[in-house]
Amino acid sequence: MDHAALSTALSQVTRPVADAKGLPSVLYTSAEAFALERQKIFTAGWACIGFGQDVPQPGDAKPIDFMGMPLLMVRDPQGDLRVFENVCRHRGMILVDAPRNFGGVIRCPYHSWCYSLDGRLRATPHVGGPGVNKTDSIDSASTGLREIRTGLFMDVVFVNVSGTAQPFDDFIAPLRKRLSDFAEKPLFAGGADSSFSLDIHANWKLVLENNCESYHLPWVHPGLNSYSKLEDHYCFIDEGHSGQGTLVYNPDLAFPNFADLPAKWDKSAEYPSVYPNVFFSVHRDHFWAAHLDPKAPDHTIERVELYYASEDAAQADSFATLRAKNAQLWKEVLTEDIQVTQGMQQGRGAPNFDGGVFSPEMDSPTHAFHAWVARRLAA
Amino acid sequence: MPSMPGSPAAWPPEALDARLRALHDQPGAAAELSRLHQQAMAHHSDPRARRFHLTQAWVFALEAGDTARCAQLEADLKALGGL
Numbered sequence: 493m494d495h496a497a498l499s500t501a502l503s504q505v506t507r508p509v510a511d512a513k514g515l516p517s518v519l520y521t522s523a524e525a526f527a528l529e530r531q532k533i534f535t536a537g538w539a540c541i542g543f544g545q546d547v548p549q550p551g552d553a554k555p556i557d558f559m560g561m562p563l564l565m566v567r568d569p570q571g572d573l574r575v576f577e578n579v580c581r582h583r584g585m586i587l588v589d590a591p592r593n594f595g596g597v598i599r600c601p602y603h604s605w606c607y608s609l610d611g612r613l614r615a616t617p618h619v620g621g622p623g624v625n626k627t628d629s630i631d632s633a634s635t636g637l638r639e640i641r642t643g644l645f646m647d648v649v650f651v652n653v654s655g656t657a658q659p660f661d662d663f664i665a666p667l668r669k670r671l672s673d674f675a676e677k678p679l680f681a682g683g684a685d686s687s688f689s690l691d692i693h694a695n696w697k698l699v700l701e702n703n704c705e706s707y708h709l710p711w712v713h714p715g716l717n718s719y720s721k722l723e724d725h726y727c728f729i730d731e732g733h734s735g736q737g738t739l740v741y742n743p744d745l746a747f748p749n750f751a752d753l754p755a756k757w758d759k760s761a762e763y764p765s766v767y768p769n770v771f772f773s774v775h776r777d778h779f780w781a782a783h784l785d786p787k788a789p790d791h792t793i794e795r796v797e798l799y800y801a802s803e804d805a806a807q808a809d810s811f812a813t814l815r816a817k818n819a820q821l822w823k824e825v826l827t828e829d830i831q832v833t834q835g836m837q838q839g840r841g842a843p844n845f846d847g848g849v850f851s852p853e854m855d856s857p858t859h860a861f862h863a864w865v866a867r868r869l870a871a
Numbered sequence: 872m873p874s875m876p877g878s879p880a881a882w883p884p885e886a887l888d889a890r891l892r893a894l895h896d897q898p899g900a901a902a903e904l905s906r907l908h909q910q911a912m913a914h915h916s917d918p919r920a921r922r923f924h925l926t927q928a929w930v931f932a933l934e935a936g937d938t939a940r941c942a943q944l945e946a947d948l949k950a951l952g953g954l
Contacts, residue, residue, distance in 0.1 A: 596901070596936030606933050615931050623922025623953050625929075 505866035513848035517840040520695040540770035544647040545681040576637040611637035669779035679799040680806030686798035696786035704857040706736040734857035737762040745778035750801040905931035
């Protein structure tokens, strides 16, 4: 990767939108750039790794491959969600290789060092010789699992691996303010019939960028045109997120609404893309989030989880048909997007593509994300 | 796998060893592994061998989440110089 050329290209991205270029193609195609993003964006800052519903019960643990970093999401006995590095402090063995519940300690499969669900090193069998379970050179108190800073917002799990990012409350504050009508309300996960994943052969940024704007709606989602026209949408840009909203949300669904919503949500819905890798979709009667899991420069897993305002709406058989219909609707919409995200990925192979340009009227949320990435990489 | 009749305490060492090997890496076997190792300890008079099996029994009790049993095994280990 030509770092001087990258630096020049990034400086063009952070110009005012009318004069800016998009991020250069190398950031969508190169393993070296992917590694740089891992360091400067996904490790140094806050990023999404999954959902609280992944570990619903005390003792539940789920291993996560976060861009090659093995993490372990755990629900501890007090019900708190914690994330650790999923490796034994002894020889670096992976501790947990599949989701499961731990009634007791987490035991390393190699030499059986044991860790409590709060990460404390609980046992070091035979470490001082056969049958002797302590040794002076290993301090149990400082040899527990490495805990990762974790934050939870609307059941979306964020981590900061470096431990050096701003406090989570500061990171999430602009989004919390935008979604304040929903943020503190009970959410109920829809379960298996309200969950789906899409395997996308495109860079993670392209998937997020596509969600930033409504410009593509009439061309890529003609079905939406009948009830949610381009002119009914608006854009927004805020610190750490940008996106679009609609003023005519009026689906043919009959889910109960979230309680005590202001009247503006009767017809509105908003779709903030939260940098770097999750987007939200908020409506008066349901909410979903899409976690983008970057697997390679040209490969992303998009996982979508839908939530409802009541336990009945989320889990009762009487709502099952409606839940399935709603999930299928969103799956169709997001599947329609794959042709353009994968098409843009292919387009990054064009030797003379210069990152593209932006419409100030229609692409400003996308440019805001590009500029955020450029600033992170240049830091 | 076939089980031996009677209490594990009465099993000969070969039968205990066979059962321990059969349970190796079996999900949900920690509690039984803990009990079997404690029984295996009874076949030994050498303190090193006794501590070995006691340690195994302790680790599997930790895995099973049996706190009362863990406390007893830790007390036994301390008495034998294993903790």
